[in-house]
Every structure is written in structure tokens, then in C-alpha cells.
Amino acid sequence: MTDEINMRESWNLISPHYQKKHQISADFVHYGPHCPNEDQLQLIGDVRGKHILEIGCGGGQCSIAFAKRGAIAAGIDLSDAQIEFARKSAQKEGVEATFSQGNIEDLSAVPDASQDVVFSAFALHYVKDITHCLAEVRRVLVPGGLLVFSLDHPFWDCLADDSMKIVRSYHNCSPWVWDWGEFKDIGVCATMRSFHRKVGEWFRLLREAGLQVLEILEPEPVESGSGQDWSNYYSPQRQRMVPANIIWKARKP
Numbered sequence: 001m002t003d004e005i006n007m008r009e010s011w012n013l014i015s016p017h018y019q020k021k022h023q024i025s026a027d028f029v030h031y032g033p034h035c036p037n038e039d040q041l042q043l044i045g046d047v048r049g050k051h052i053l054e055i056g057c058g059g060g061q062c063s064i065a066f067a068k069r070g071a072i073a074a075g076i077d078l079s080d081a082q083i084e085f086a087r088k089s090a091q092k093e094g095v096e097a098t099f100s101q102g103n104i105e106d107l108s109a110v111p112d113a114s115q116d117v118v119f120s121a122f123a124l125h126y127v128k129d130i131t132h133c134l135a136e137v138r139r140v141l142v143p144g145g146l147l148v149f150s151l152d153h154p155f156w157d158c159l160a161d162d163s164m165k166i167v168r169s170y171h172n173c174s175p176w177v178w179d180w181g182e183f184k185d186i187g188v189c190a191t192m193r194s195f196h197r198k199v200g201e202w203f204r205l206l207r208e209a210g211l212q213v214l215e216i217l218e219p220e221p222v223e224s225g226s227g228q229d230w231s232n233y234y235s236p237q238r239q240r241m242v243p244a245n246i247i248w249k250a251r252k253p
């Protein structure tokens, strides 16, 4: 049943409305709604001359922000519409960053040990074969290279959108099929599938992929700097009680 969901089509459908509504800044490398950005957190630090691959890059805002800071940035995303948006944005901003369509479960277009950093914001929870994806990340990283990624915090996943009520068990790791209902009023609705993985499960997956976890961050919300305003879904008030974002920093030994 869940395999019938075509995530490429779903994101193609949502993308133009999502990008128009959210106006995500390409000036900052963001980690999530009301979450401190990379300039504030410095998890990656100086990126000048570094090869950075963004997996699940969406509209490419973070890749463009990395390129603005001197990185050799490339992004991959499943959605053709997101990639088209990313390419146009890079052109508009006068920034060099390359974007390609693809499923990040398979990074075979990327050479072994070619990337100093693999980065991802709010995308890896959509990936079904995460074991293969992480093995690919390890393959493309240079020794000592970093994987830095953010996700919805798995505990936040358990809360209702409009209250602090727990509506789903933290322990329930079955695939989650849901409607992106944000644009229903204009007749646009796409079915999505995401994977809730507990903190301990992510730790195990990273370790088994041969990556060493260096840091896990569960930031408190900031008023500005996240590059995103999603107050309807991620109210700062609720985020002061429970973290909405989790950020992982891991290293290829």
C-alpha cells in the first residue's frame, strides 16, 4: 500500500505552491523552522573551497547559501520541479551550484571520496532505504568528511499540529502516510510518506553505516535567523516546550 505512493509526483505537485508560499531564504544555510542557522551553530564552519553535496536539496536554498560562502556546492533532489526551481534561483542569484534530479538512495553519479561534507535539511525522513542512502553517503565522503543533517524531531512527530497533545506513539515506527493539506483551499493536495525513526535508531543506523556520531543538537527556537517562518505548524511557543528539530553531525573516520 505505502509503496504505491509516488513521492516524486507528490513533490512535483506541491513544489510551486510550497516555494511561492514559504519564500525560503537562500542567504542562510537553514536547519529548520525557528532553528538557529549554520552561521549561528558553526557545525560545519569554513566551507571555502570545500565540496558540499546537499541530499534532498529541495529548492536549493542551502546549496546556494553554501556557494555564497565559497563552497563548491551540488544538490540532488527527487523532484524535477524542486530542481528546476533550484536551478533558476542559482541563476537569479548569480551563484554557481549544480543541481540534479535523483533518488538519494543511490548516489552512483557521485564519485567515491569526492565530498568534504554531505548536508541535508528536513529530507532524510522521506527516504525509505535509509541504510543504502547512508552507505552511499559514507562512500562519497572523504576520510574525515562530515555528514550534517536535520530532521523533524521524532518526539515532535508524535504531537498534534495545533496542540501539545500526543497523537502518535513514539515507538510506532511504521511508515507514515499523510496528506500535505496546506494548499487544499486551491485544490492542491499530495499524499506523502515519511519514516519516523527514533533517536536510538538513527544512532544505530549511523554507526552501522560506519559513521561516527560527533554531536546531536536539539535546539531551542530562535526569533530570527532560521530563514523560515512556519509559525502555523511549528509555533515557537510549542518549540520552547519540545524541540521541533534534531540535528546530527557525524564523521567518516
Ligand SMILES: C[S@@+](CC[C@H](N)C(=O)[O-])C[C@H]1O[C@@H](n2cnc3c(N)ncnc32)[C@H](O)[C@@H]1O
Pocket: 007, 011, 024, 055, 056, 057, 058, 059, 060, 061, 076, 077, 078, 079, 082, 102, 103, 104, 105, 120, 121, 122, 123, 126, 127, 128
Ligand atoms: C521538506 S523538503 C526540504 C527541502 C530542502 N532540504 C529544504 O530544507 O528546503 C524535502 C525534500 O526531500 C526530497 N526528497 C524526498 N525523498 C527523496 C529521495 N528519496 N531522494 C531525493 N530527494 C528526496 C523532496 O523532493 C523534497 O524536495
